[in-house]
Amino acid sequence: xxxVFSAWMADRLARTEAALSLWVPEQAPxxxxxxxxxxxxxxxxRLRPLLVWATAEAVCGPLAPERWESEAALRAGCSVELIHAxxxxxxxxxxxxxxxxxxxxxxxxxxxGQAQAxxxxxxxxxxxxxxxxxxxxxxxxxxxxxxxxxxxxxAGHLGMAGGQAIDLASVGRALDESQLREMHRRKxxxxxxxxxxxxxxxxxxxxxxxxxLCTYGQALGLAFQVVDDILDVTADSATLGKTxxxxxxxxxxTYVSLLGLAQARALATQLRSQAMEALIDSQLPDTQxxxxxxxxxxxxxx
Amino acid sequence: xxxVFSAWMADRLARTEAALSLWVPEQAPxxxxxxxxxxxxxxxxRLRPLLVWATAEAVCGPLAPERWESEAALRAGCSVELIHAxxxxxxxxxxxxxxxxxxxxxxxxxxxGQAQAxxxxxxxxxxxxxxxxxxxxxxxxxxxxxxxxxxxxxAGHLGMAGGQAIDLASVGRALDESQLREMHRRKxxxxxxxxxxxxxxxxxxxxxxxxxLCTYGQALGLAFQVVDDILDVTADSATLGKTxxxxxxxxxxTYVSLLGLAQARALATQLRSQAMEALIDSQLPDTQxxxxxxxxxxxxxx
Numbered sequence: 001x002x003x004v005f006s007a008w009m010a011d012r013l014a015r016t017e018a019a020l021s022l023w024v025p026e027q028a029p030x031x032x033x034x035x036x037x038x039x040x041x042x043x044x045x046r047l048r049p050l051l052v053w054a055t056a057e058a059v060c061g062p063l064a065p066e067r068w069e070s071e072a073a074l075r076a077g078c079s080v081e082l083i084h085a086x087x088x089x090x091x092x093x094x095x096x097x098x099x100x101x102x103x104x105x106x107x108x109x110x111x112x113g114q115a116q117a118x119x120x121x122x123x124x125x126x127x128x129x130x131x132x133x134x135x136x137x138x139x140x141x142x143x144x145x146x147x148x149x150x151x152x153x154x155a156g157h158l159g160m161a162g163g164q165a166i167d168l169a170s171v172g173r174a175l176d177e178s179q180l181r182e183m184h185r186r187k188x189x190x191x192x193x194x195x196x197x198x199x200x201x202x203x204x205x206x207x208x209x210x211x212x213l214c215t216y217g218q219a220l221g222l223a224f225q226v227v228d229d230i231l232d233v234t235a236d237s238a239t240l241g242k243t244x245x246x247x248x249x250x251x252x253x254t255y256v257s258l259l260g261l262a263q264a265r266a267l268a269t270q271l272r273s274q275a276m277e278a279l280i281d282s283q284l285p286d287t288q289x290x291x292x293x294x295x296x297x298x299x300x301x302x
Numbered sequence: 303x304x305x306v307f308s309a310w311m312a313d314r315l316a317r318t319e320a321a322l323s324l325w326v327p328e329q330a331p332x333x334x335x336x337x338x339x340x341x342x343x344x345x346x347x348r349l350r351p352l353l354v355w356a357t358a359e360a361v362c363g364p365l366a367p368e369r370w371e372s373e374a375a376l377r378a379g380c381s382v383e384l385i386h387a388x389x390x391x392x393x394x395x396x397x398x399x400x401x402x403x404x405x406x407x408x409x410x411x412x413x414x415g416q417a418q419a420x421x422x423x424x425x426x427x428x429x430x431x432x433x434x435x436x437x438x439x440x441x442x443x444x445x446x447x448x449x450x451x452x453x454x455x456x457a458g459h460l461g462m463a464g465g466q467a468i469d470l471a472s473v474g475r476a477l478d479e480s481q482l483r484e485m486h487r488r489k490x491x492x493x494x495x496x497x498x499x500x501x502x503x504x505x506x507x508x509x510x511x512x513x514x515l516c517t518y519g520q521a522l523g524l525a526f527q528v529v530d531d532i533l534d535v536t537a538d539s540a541t542l543g544k545t546x547x548x549x550x551x552x553x554x555x556t557y558v559s560l561l562g563l564a565q566a567r568a569l570a571t572q573l574r575s576q577a578m579e580a581l582i583d584s585q586l587p588d589t590q591x592x593x594x595x596x597x598x599x600x601x602x603x604x
Contacts, residue, residue, distance in 0.1 A: 025459060025460075028459035028460065028464055028467070029459075029460075029464040029465070029467050029468045029488065030464070030467040030468045030470065030471040030472075031467065031471065032459055032463065032464055032467035033459065036459065086424075087424075090420055090421075090424060093397075093420065095395075095415075095416035095417045095420060096417050096420065113397075114397035115397045115398050115470050116467070116470065118392055118395065118397060118398065118420070119392075119463050119466055119467050119470070121424070122388075122389075122392060122423070122424075122427065122457075122463050123458055123459040123463035123464070123467075125424065125427050125428070126427070126454050126457040126458030126459070126461075126463060127454070127458050127459060129431045129450055129453070129454045130451065130454035130455060130458055132450070133447045133448075133450045133451040133454065135451065141443045141444040141446070141447040142443040144443070144446075144447040144450070145435045145443040145446040145447050145450070146435075148431055148434070148435045148446070148447070148450050149432065149435040149437065151431070152428050152429070152431040152432035152435065153432060155424075155428040156425055156428035156429050156432055157327060157330035157331075157334055157335065157338065157425040157428070157429060158327075158330065158331075159428075161334065161421050161424050161425035161428060162330055162331040162332070162334055162425070163331070164421055165330070165331050165332040165333065165334035165418070165421050165425075166331045166332045168332065168417050168418065168421070169332040169333065170332075186331065
């Protein structure tokens with residue numbers, strides 16, 4: 001049976017959306033659930049959950065829904081998506097990027113106030129970890145603990161939060177390419193790599209495959225950011241669903257400001273090739289979804 | 303050998319402080335480590351780590367440092383302390399309580415700016431979970447997963463974050479005693495109860511002991527808040543190390559505004575008795591540290 005990426009993606013997205021809608025609670029106290037759901041549901045690309053699914057299936061083979069590996073991939077995917085969602089909520093706040101538009105809607109602090117946005121983000125981070133350690137023990141506890149470790153490292157001071165601190169310190173300052181790469185390796189790359197590693201943690205890839213997946217995740221993570229920088233200058237706000245041109249407006253260093261548009265595009269293409277080669281190196285039998293996701297990241301228009 | 307609480311406490315505090323200083327990293331990027339350490343080190347009462355230690359020792363017996371239960375208690379204690387510290391950083395921000403003084407020092411956002419305070423809090427929450435899942439596997443992975451579950455539930459939308467959302471929604475509104483209790487059960491109670499439950503997770507208490515410890519943790523958690531409300535009106539800022547009288551200034555409902563000072567004091571004493579009775583019910587052989595902590599919570603002056 002030939003692989004049809006759009007059908008694969010539609011199925012995995014539907015499972016992810018259904019799970020997010022179930023697990024991000026409406027009934028949390030004093031409107032907290034409402035703002036948490038607003039931050040998470042409707043509109044995300046769900047790239048990170050798709051990466052978790054694709055990697056889990058590459059290392060485990062086809063995943064019937066009743067297998068614990070399937071449950072683990074679903075939980076891990078939702079969990080990284082919650083971390084991503086919380087980071088957007090906090091990042092949009094007036095003391096950070098002060099952005100009013102996200103996924104085509106008013107940002108959380110515009111809709112619910114800053115205090116609620118702060119709390120919703122905090123609660124989403126806690127919920128991300130809670131999803132990884134369900135009480136029913138279908139998922140081996142060794143896998144649960146490993147998932148928590150990978151998520152904490154990706155989200156924490158040496159990962160996403162550390163990258164945001166570098167970002168904060170870099171506004172209006174000239175960064176060279178290695179400094180810019182270092183910032184993005186942490187700020188967006190860590191959680192994308194974390195998605196791949198959490199997917200891999202659903203199975204037991206050999207060392208060669210594990211290292212190749214790591215290379216894939218790093219290349220894809222950097223490609224994602226390079227393309228983000230390109231879209232910030234080439235796309236309009238309506239297409240992006242967020243404010244376009246804001247990097248330049250805020251005098252933030254980007255791959256486009258550093259390399260120019262043509263070179264930035266060449267870098268994105270080169271990173272896609274690196275990711276593809278890593279998948280060949282992995283010797284995993286079926287990496288079609290991972291290949292398609294690398295193309296999607298580089299060719300996306302929003 | 304008779305139990306000397308002050309010696310027990312000094313030893314456990316020293317181990318906790320040393321571990322926090324080791325685990326909250328100086329070298330996180332772009333000053334993030336500096337603000338994280340500022341938020342955590344020097345000045346906290348460390349009540350939550352002490353509760354974890356005392357409960358772990360009540361269920362496991364004396365804990366030699368080389369036992370994994372000792373490592374688990376140390377990590378769990380530091381982990382709840384990081385959650386507590388992050389919540390204070392975010393709670394002090396201008397969009398929340400807008401407080402400038404904490405533990406006798408300028409608050410994190412005053413010292414480092416709001417964006418850094420936001421990130422430091424976020425990174426501390428991730429680090430709290432990271433501490434619970436060390437790679438060396440000395441601590442059984444079932445215990446690691448259980449600790450993460452308890453911490454996430456205590457900190458999340460049904461615990462601390464949920465309580466803060468209720469708090470936010472209640473400013474300037476009249477709450478009755480059951481609503482006030484509900485708010486505090488989540489806002490401060492959940493993490494104090496979580497400390498007790500994480501301590502208990504270092505061992506395997508029987509159902510009777512588990513339930514009694516739960517009752518102890520709930521009574522102590524509520525007592526802590528009642529005393530906090532009392533101190534807010536009876537102590538000065540220098541003694542508290544934070545701004546006194548701010549509940550009244552912000553028109554927040556408290557046990558003192560609801561019950562009056564004398565009744566609030568009577569309630570605190572009654573809750574201490576409940577906590578003590580629960581320890582007798584637990585039939586655990588040695589609960590002296592837990593008893594002393596209940597007294598400390600009620601009799602404290604700051």
